[in-house]
Amino acid sequence: MRVTSAQFLELSGSPYARGYTHGRAAGGRLRAFLDDSLARLGHLTDAYTDADTVSGTGTDTDTGTARPLDLDSLRPAIEAHRAVVGEVLPELAEEIDGLAAGADIDRDAAWLLQLRREVLGYSRVTGGDCTTYASVLGRPVLAQTVDLNGNLDDQIAVLAVSGPRHRSLVLSFAGLLGYLGVNDAGVAVGLNLVLGGDWEPGVPPYLAIRHVLDTADTVDQAVEILRGLPLASSRSFMICGAYRTVCVEALGSERRVLEGGELVHTNHFLDPDFAARDEINVFAKNSSKRRLETVLKAGIPEAGDVAGHHRLLAARPIFVPDNGDIRRERTVAAVVMRPDLGELRLWPGDPSANAGEVHSL
Numbered sequence: 001m002r003v004t005s006a007q008f009l010e011l012s013g014s015p016y017a018r019g020y021t022h023g024r025a026a027g028g029r030l031r032a033f034l035d036d037s038l039a040r041l042g043h044l045t046d047a048y049t050d051a052d053t054v055s056g057t058g059t060d061t062d063t064g065t066a067r068p069l070d071l072d073s074l075r076p077a078i079e080a081h082r083a084v085v086g087e088v089l090p091e092l093a094e095e096i097d098g099l100a101a102g103a104d105i106d107r108d109a110a111w112l113l114q115l116r117r118e119v120l121g122y123s124r125v126t127g128g129d130c131t132t133y134a135s136v137l138g139r140p141v142l143a144q145t146v147d148l149n150g151n152l153d154d155q156i157a158v159l160a161v162s163g164p165r166h167r168s169l170v171l172s173f174a175g176l177l178g179y180l181g182v183n184d185a186g187v188a189v190g191l192n193l194v195l196g197g198d199w200e201p202g203v204p205p206y207l208a209i210r211h212v213l214d215t216a217d218t219v220d221q222a223v224e225i226l227r228g229l230p231l232a233s234s235r236s237f238m239i240c241g242a243y244r245t246v247c248v249e250a251l252g253s254e255r256r257v258l259e260g261g262e263l264v265h266t267n268h269f270l271d272p273d274f275a276a277r278d279e280i281n282v283f284a285k286n287s288s289k290r291r292l293e294t295v296l297k298a299g300i301p302e303a304g305d306v307a308g309h310h311r312l313l314a315a316r317p318i319f320v321p322d323n324g325d326i327r328r329e330r331t332v333a334a335v336v337m338r339p340d341l342g343e344l345r346l347w348p349g350d351p352s353a354n355a356g357e358v359h360s361l
Helices: 015-035 041-048 071-088 090-103 107-114 116-120 205-215 219-228 282-298 306-313
Strands: 007-011 132-135 141-148 156-162 167-173 180-183 188-193 235-240 245-251 254-259 262-265 330-338 343-348 357-360
Touching (some): 007 015, 015 156, 041 116, 071 107, 090 205, 107 116, 132 188, 141 180, 156 205, 156 343, 167 205, 188 205, 188 330, 205 219, 219 235, 219 245, 235 262, 306 330
Antiparallel strands (some): 167 180, 180 188
8 A cells, every 4th residue: 555645835936936946846756757767658658559549659650569768759749849838838838947947857858747648648448537526506616536647646746836826726746837726716627538639739738727727717717718728638627616617628629618517527528529539448438437427326525525525536436446557547646626715635645545635725
């Protein structure tokens, strides 16, 4: 059993200063992570070497064979993403450069930490990749599991960010500037992996979420931000405010918005048009549907029912256990966010085994 806790970092000042503080505090861990088969990407690429692999930098999709990964070989792809991010989100580009300086790592390595999923591309046979739900029928709440490969529970951090417009609490993994979080305007954002379209140079969804948390005053503004950004890859974004919750599905340049008092999302598209273009493998889709139906059947607990949320998030099939294979997704954290309170409750690592911690704005 892994007993896990999250590193807590307070980031303020200019974009470069925020990045430098982050890198300085996490530098030893980030350097060790990058030295571990290039941020563990080398351990994962053979999970993406079959005919079910799409849009990956590390795999030849014509032959289904893995190409050796090293930073030099990835620099052109990294630069293509950086060019887009630098144009549309210059402050976050500056923060990544500050991260590199603070951590004493190659600039491209700092950018790679934001792009690991995009470098790998996607496999249709993912074993799990987050179950997310939100409700505004009572007090607002957004909760989810975080299912990732690469054994990333040793890389968890919570960032308390004083951004250009808002303060936010952001969950981070291995130097990421964003993953999910909640801001002081009462906007919480979660996400799910969905598979479709061509993954191209653009804004990684995690940086898109960080930008939303930095700048959005309302759910409507969050939706418009996500409509306007050139995203690098397909995702589903769950957004919860005080009185409204929506889910934005992103496929290429297209967006679909789902809305309701309660919403649940896993790893298959729910919009009918997008569903017809879903690339998920049938077995992975069955898992995704089973997790979604489990939440719908159980019902979303009231916002203040911490034990109820924990019970739901820490039990199979929502909880995806470790099978010992670093290449397969498993639950590495669970989160409950209260946008009305500016609160992020985190169970790092295995939520069924590790104690929770609460962070408040």
